[in-house]
Amino acid sequence: MELNQTSPPPTSPVLETDGEDLCGIDVTDVAIDTVTLLICLCGLVGNGAVLWLLGFRIRRNPITVYVLNLAVADSTFLLFMIASALLYMIYNISCSTTVSLTYLRSLFLLSLFSYNMGLYLLTTISIERCVSVLCPLWYRCQRPQHLSAVMCTLLWALSIIVIAAVTSLCLSQDHEHCRIGLISMYVLNFLIFAPPMVISNVILFIKVLCGSQRRQPKRLYIVILLTVLFFLIFGIAVSIRNFLQQFGYIVLSPQVVFLLACINSSINPFIYFLVGSWRRHCSLVSPQVAFQRVFEETRVTTIST
16 A cells, blocks of 8 residues: 555655655655744744643633634644654655654544544634624523533544544555545535534625724634634645545646645634734734634723733
8 A cells, every 4th residue: 555645744765656766855755844844843842832822811701712722733733744854854854764654644634533623623613603783692601501512522522533534544455445434534524514614704704894984893803703714724734635636637736735724723823913903003022912812702991011
Protein backbone atom coordinates (compact mmCIF):
# COMPACT_ATOMS: atom_id res chain seq x y z
CA MET A 1 0.00 0.00 0.00
CA GLU A 2 1.49 3.32 -1.04
CA LEU A 3 1.80 6.08 1.48
CA ASN A 4 0.69 8.74 -0.92
CA GLN A 5 -2.82 7.30 -0.82
CA THR A 6 -3.21 8.96 2.55
CA SER A 7 -1.61 12.20 1.50
CA PRO A 8 0.72 12.74 4.47
CA PRO A 9 1.68 16.04 6.05
CA PRO A 10 4.46 18.36 4.82
CA THR A 11 6.05 16.28 2.20
CA SER A 12 9.37 15.04 0.97
CA PRO A 13 10.31 12.79 -1.95
CA VAL A 14 10.07 9.71 0.29
CA LEU A 15 6.29 10.00 0.29
CA GLU A 16 5.80 10.54 -3.40
CA THR A 17 8.03 7.76 -4.67
CA ASP A 18 8.17 4.05 -4.15
CA GLY A 19 11.76 3.11 -3.57
CA GLU A 20 13.42 5.59 -5.92
CA ASP A 21 16.64 7.24 -4.77
CA LEU A 22 16.08 10.96 -4.95
CA CYS A 23 18.55 11.89 -2.22
CA GLY A 24 19.50 15.55 -2.27
CA ILE A 25 18.58 18.74 -0.49
CA ASP A 26 15.49 20.33 -2.00
CA VAL A 27 15.74 24.01 -1.08
CA THR A 28 12.05 24.61 -1.76
CA ASP A 29 10.97 21.73 0.48
CA VAL A 30 13.24 22.88 3.30
CA ALA A 31 12.01 26.47 2.95
CA ILE A 32 8.33 25.47 3.07
CA ASP A 33 8.91 23.17 6.03
CA THR A 34 10.78 25.97 7.82
CA VAL A 35 7.93 28.43 7.25
CA THR A 36 5.44 25.78 8.37
CA LEU A 37 7.45 25.21 11.54
CA LEU A 38 7.63 28.93 12.35
CA ILE A 39 3.90 29.44 11.76
CA CYS A 40 3.10 26.43 13.95
CA LEU A 41 5.25 27.81 16.78
CA CYS A 42 3.52 31.20 16.56
CA GLY A 43 0.15 29.45 16.49
CA LEU A 44 1.00 27.45 19.60
CA VAL A 45 1.85 30.66 21.45
CA GLY A 46 -1.40 32.29 20.31
CA ASN A 47 -3.58 29.31 21.17
CA GLY A 48 -1.79 28.97 24.49
CA ALA A 49 -2.76 32.56 25.25
CA VAL A 50 -6.38 31.73 24.36
CA LEU A 51 -6.36 28.75 26.70
CA TRP A 52 -4.89 30.81 29.54
CA LEU A 53 -7.14 33.85 29.17
CA LEU A 54 -10.43 32.06 28.51
CA GLY A 55 -9.66 29.29 30.95
CA PHE A 56 -8.46 31.32 33.93
CA ARG A 57 -8.83 35.07 33.39
CA ILE A 58 -12.20 35.63 31.73
CA ARG A 59 -15.65 34.69 32.94
CA ARG A 60 -16.83 31.43 31.40
CA ASN A 61 -19.91 31.41 29.16
CA PRO A 62 -21.35 29.05 26.51
CA ILE A 63 -19.30 30.43 23.61
CA THR A 64 -15.96 30.35 25.47
CA VAL A 65 -16.43 26.62 26.11
CA TYR A 66 -16.48 26.06 22.35
CA VAL A 67 -13.58 28.43 21.75
CA LEU A 68 -11.49 26.71 24.42
CA ASN A 69 -12.07 23.35 22.76
CA LEU A 70 -11.26 24.87 19.37
CA ALA A 71 -7.97 26.17 20.77
CA VAL A 72 -7.18 22.67 22.09
CA ALA A 73 -7.94 21.13 18.67
CA ASP A 74 -5.82 23.74 16.86
CA SER A 75 -2.95 23.31 19.31
CA THR A 76 -3.04 19.54 18.86
CA PHE A 77 -3.00 19.90 15.08
CA LEU A 78 -0.05 22.30 15.26
CA LEU A 79 1.89 19.90 17.49
CA PHE A 80 1.47 17.12 14.94
CA MET A 81 2.52 19.50 12.17
CA ILE A 82 5.64 20.55 14.09
CA ALA A 83 6.63 16.89 14.45
CA SER A 84 5.97 16.29 10.76
CA ALA A 85 7.87 19.38 9.61
CA LEU A 86 10.89 18.47 11.75
CA LEU A 87 10.94 14.90 10.43
CA TYR A 88 10.80 16.01 6.81
CA MET A 89 13.39 18.72 7.34
CA ILE A 90 15.73 16.10 8.80
CA TYR A 91 15.05 13.84 5.84
CA ASN A 92 15.62 16.57 3.27
CA ILE A 93 18.87 17.68 4.89
CA SER A 94 20.37 14.32 5.86
CA CYS A 95 18.75 12.05 3.24
CA SER A 96 18.18 9.42 5.90
CA THR A 97 14.83 7.93 6.85
CA THR A 98 14.66 8.25 10.63
CA VAL A 99 11.18 6.77 11.13
CA SER A 100 9.09 4.05 9.56
CA LEU A 101 6.49 4.81 6.94
CA THR A 102 3.80 3.40 9.25
CA TYR A 103 4.72 6.02 11.84
CA LEU A 104 4.47 8.80 9.25
CA ARG A 105 1.08 7.55 8.15
CA SER A 106 -0.11 7.38 11.76
CA LEU A 107 1.10 10.95 12.35
CA PHE A 108 -0.89 12.14 9.37
CA LEU A 109 -4.06 10.38 10.52
CA LEU A 110 -3.72 11.82 14.02
CA SER A 111 -3.43 15.31 12.52
CA LEU A 112 -6.71 14.65 10.70
CA PHE A 113 -8.31 13.86 14.07
CA SER A 114 -7.70 17.39 15.39
CA TYR A 115 -8.42 18.92 11.97
CA ASN A 116 -11.85 17.25 11.89
CA MET A 117 -12.55 18.37 15.45
CA GLY A 118 -11.88 21.98 14.45
CA LEU A 119 -14.38 21.67 11.60
CA TYR A 120 -17.02 20.11 13.86
CA LEU A 121 -16.60 22.87 16.44
CA LEU A 122 -16.81 25.67 13.88
CA THR A 123 -20.04 24.17 12.56
CA THR A 124 -21.51 23.92 16.06
CA ILE A 125 -20.48 27.47 16.98
CA SER A 126 -21.99 28.82 13.76
CA ILE A 127 -25.28 26.98 14.24
CA GLU A 128 -25.61 28.06 17.87
CA ARG A 129 -24.97 31.74 17.13
CA CYS A 130 -27.42 31.54 14.22
CA VAL A 131 -30.06 30.09 16.57
CA SER A 132 -29.35 32.89 19.06
CA VAL A 133 -30.13 35.39 16.29
CA LEU A 134 -33.23 33.69 14.88
CA CYS A 135 -34.70 32.55 18.23
CA PRO A 136 -33.31 34.98 20.82
CA LEU A 137 -36.06 34.37 23.40
CA TRP A 138 -35.60 30.59 23.35
CA TYR A 139 -31.83 30.97 23.44
CA ARG A 140 -31.91 33.21 26.50
CA CYS A 141 -34.56 31.34 28.46
CA GLN A 142 -34.74 27.73 27.27
CA ARG A 143 -31.19 26.85 26.21
CA PRO A 144 -29.88 23.97 28.39
CA GLN A 145 -27.27 25.24 30.81
CA HIS A 146 -24.62 22.62 30.01
CA LEU A 147 -25.32 22.33 26.29
CA SER A 148 -21.85 23.57 25.27
CA ALA A 149 -20.03 21.04 27.44
CA VAL A 150 -22.27 18.20 26.26
CA MET A 151 -21.85 19.13 22.60
CA CYS A 152 -18.06 19.36 22.92
CA THR A 153 -17.94 15.94 24.57
CA LEU A 154 -20.06 14.43 21.79
CA LEU A 155 -17.95 16.08 19.10
CA TRP A 156 -14.70 14.79 20.63
CA ALA A 157 -16.25 11.32 20.78
CA LEU A 158 -17.37 11.55 17.15
CA SER A 159 -13.92 12.71 16.04
CA ILE A 160 -12.26 9.85 17.92
CA ILE A 161 -14.64 7.27 16.45
CA VAL A 162 -14.19 8.56 12.88
CA ILE A 163 -10.40 8.69 13.01
CA ALA A 164 -10.16 5.34 14.85
CA ALA A 165 -12.20 3.68 12.10
CA VAL A 166 -10.14 5.28 9.33
CA THR A 167 -6.86 4.48 11.08
CA SER A 168 -7.77 0.83 11.54
CA LEU A 169 -8.49 0.62 7.82
CA CYS A 170 -5.46 2.57 6.61
CA LEU A 171 -2.92 0.81 8.82
CA SER A 172 -4.02 -2.52 7.42
CA GLN A 173 -2.80 -3.87 4.11
CA ASP A 174 -6.12 -3.39 2.32
CA HIS A 175 -5.76 -0.31 0.14
CA GLU A 176 -9.39 -0.32 -1.04
CA HIS A 177 -10.75 -0.32 2.52
CA CYS A 178 -8.48 2.61 3.40
CA ARG A 179 -9.68 4.50 0.35
CA ILE A 180 -13.33 3.89 1.25
CA GLY A 181 -12.69 5.01 4.83
CA LEU A 182 -11.05 8.26 3.76
CA ILE A 183 -13.76 9.01 1.19
CA SER A 184 -16.45 8.39 3.83
CA MET A 185 -14.72 10.77 6.25
CA TYR A 186 -14.47 13.55 3.67
CA VAL A 187 -18.11 13.02 2.63
CA LEU A 188 -19.04 13.46 6.30
CA ASN A 189 -17.05 16.70 6.39
CA PHE A 190 -18.39 18.08 3.11
CA LEU A 191 -22.05 17.00 3.21
CA ILE A 192 -22.91 16.91 6.92
CA PHE A 193 -20.81 19.59 8.62
CA ALA A 194 -19.68 22.11 5.99
CA PRO A 195 -23.12 23.09 4.55
CA PRO A 196 -24.72 24.03 7.92
CA MET A 197 -21.60 26.03 8.79
CA VAL A 198 -21.78 28.01 5.56
CA ILE A 199 -25.57 28.55 5.73
CA SER A 200 -25.43 29.69 9.36
CA ASN A 201 -22.70 32.19 8.58
CA VAL A 202 -24.58 33.56 5.59
CA ILE A 203 -27.46 34.26 7.97
CA LEU A 204 -25.10 35.87 10.48
CA PHE A 205 -23.56 37.98 7.71
CA ILE A 206 -26.99 39.22 6.64
CA LYS A 207 -27.78 39.98 10.27
CA VAL A 208 -24.61 42.05 10.60
CA LEU A 209 -25.34 43.97 7.38
CA CYS A 210 -28.97 44.63 8.26
CA GLY A 211 -28.36 45.56 11.87
CA SER A 212 -29.07 49.00 13.23
CA GLN A 213 -26.65 51.60 11.91
CA ARG A 214 -26.55 53.26 15.31
CA ARG A 215 -25.09 50.19 16.82
CA GLN A 216 -21.89 48.42 15.89
CA PRO A 217 -22.22 44.77 14.86
CA LYS A 218 -21.44 42.50 17.76
CA ARG A 219 -17.75 41.65 17.81
CA LEU A 220 -18.54 37.99 18.39
CA TYR A 221 -20.44 37.78 15.10
CA ILE A 222 -17.50 39.34 13.27
CA VAL A 223 -15.08 36.91 14.94
CA ILE A 224 -17.17 33.90 13.91
CA LEU A 225 -17.52 35.17 10.34
CA LEU A 226 -13.78 35.78 10.02
CA THR A 227 -12.87 32.46 11.62
CA VAL A 228 -15.09 30.51 9.24
CA LEU A 229 -13.96 32.60 6.26
CA PHE A 230 -10.30 31.86 6.96
CA PHE A 231 -11.14 28.20 7.44
CA LEU A 232 -12.75 28.13 4.00
CA ILE A 233 -9.73 29.91 2.50
CA PHE A 234 -6.92 28.06 4.24
CA GLY A 235 -8.27 24.99 6.02
CA ILE A 236 -10.65 23.40 3.53
CA ALA A 237 -7.83 22.86 1.01
CA VAL A 238 -6.65 19.82 3.00
CA SER A 239 -9.99 18.04 2.66
CA ILE A 240 -10.39 18.98 -1.00
CA ARG A 241 -6.87 17.87 -1.92
CA ASN A 242 -7.08 14.57 -0.04
CA PHE A 243 -10.59 13.82 -1.32
CA LEU A 244 -9.62 14.40 -4.95
CA GLN A 245 -6.46 12.33 -4.49
CA GLN A 246 -8.56 9.28 -3.72
CA PHE A 247 -9.79 9.50 -7.33
CA GLY A 248 -6.32 10.10 -8.78
CA TYR A 249 -6.39 13.91 -9.01
CA ILE A 250 -3.49 15.88 -7.52
CA VAL A 251 -4.24 19.61 -7.43
CA LEU A 252 -1.76 20.86 -4.84
CA SER A 253 1.29 19.43 -3.13
CA PRO A 254 0.83 18.14 0.45
CA GLN A 255 3.34 20.73 1.65
CA VAL A 256 1.24 23.63 0.38
CA VAL A 257 -2.11 22.42 1.74
CA PHE A 258 -0.68 21.64 5.16
CA LEU A 259 1.06 24.99 5.27
CA LEU A 260 -2.34 26.58 4.61
CA ALA A 261 -3.91 24.39 7.30
CA CYS A 262 -1.25 25.53 9.78
CA ILE A 263 -2.08 29.15 8.95
CA ASN A 264 -5.74 28.41 9.62
CA SER A 265 -5.01 26.81 13.01
CA SER A 266 -2.67 29.67 13.97
CA ILE A 267 -4.69 32.69 12.91
CA ASN A 268 -7.72 32.47 15.21
CA PRO A 269 -6.07 34.00 18.33
CA PHE A 270 -4.94 36.98 16.26
CA ILE A 271 -8.48 37.41 14.92
CA TYR A 272 -9.81 37.49 18.49
CA PHE A 273 -7.24 40.08 19.52
CA LEU A 274 -7.58 42.35 16.48
CA VAL A 275 -11.40 42.38 16.56
CA GLY A 276 -11.45 42.89 20.32
CA SER A 277 -8.92 45.73 20.24
CA TRP A 278 -10.39 47.58 17.24
CA ARG A 279 -11.83 51.02 17.89
CA ARG A 280 -12.38 54.15 15.87
CA HIS A 281 -9.66 55.90 17.83
CA CYS A 282 -6.38 54.01 17.78
CA SER A 283 -5.49 52.72 21.23
CA LEU A 284 -3.52 49.79 22.54
CA VAL A 285 -5.29 47.31 24.80
CA SER A 286 -4.12 44.19 26.56
CA PRO A 287 -5.07 40.76 25.16
CA GLN A 288 -7.30 40.18 28.19
CA VAL A 289 -9.32 43.34 27.51
CA ALA A 290 -9.56 42.48 23.80
CA PHE A 291 -10.82 38.98 24.56
CA GLN A 292 -13.32 40.28 27.09
CA ARG A 293 -14.79 42.62 24.47
CA VAL A 294 -15.26 39.69 22.11
CA PHE A 295 -16.45 36.88 24.33
CA GLU A 296 -18.29 38.40 27.26
CA GLU A 297 -22.04 38.21 26.74
CA THR A 298 -22.66 41.64 28.18
CA ARG A 299 -21.02 44.78 26.95
CA VAL A 300 -17.89 45.68 28.90
CA THR A 301 -17.86 49.29 29.97
CA THR A 302 -14.94 49.58 32.34
CA ILE A 303 -12.27 46.95 32.71
CA SER A 304 -9.30 47.25 34.99
CA THR A 305 -6.10 45.51 34.11
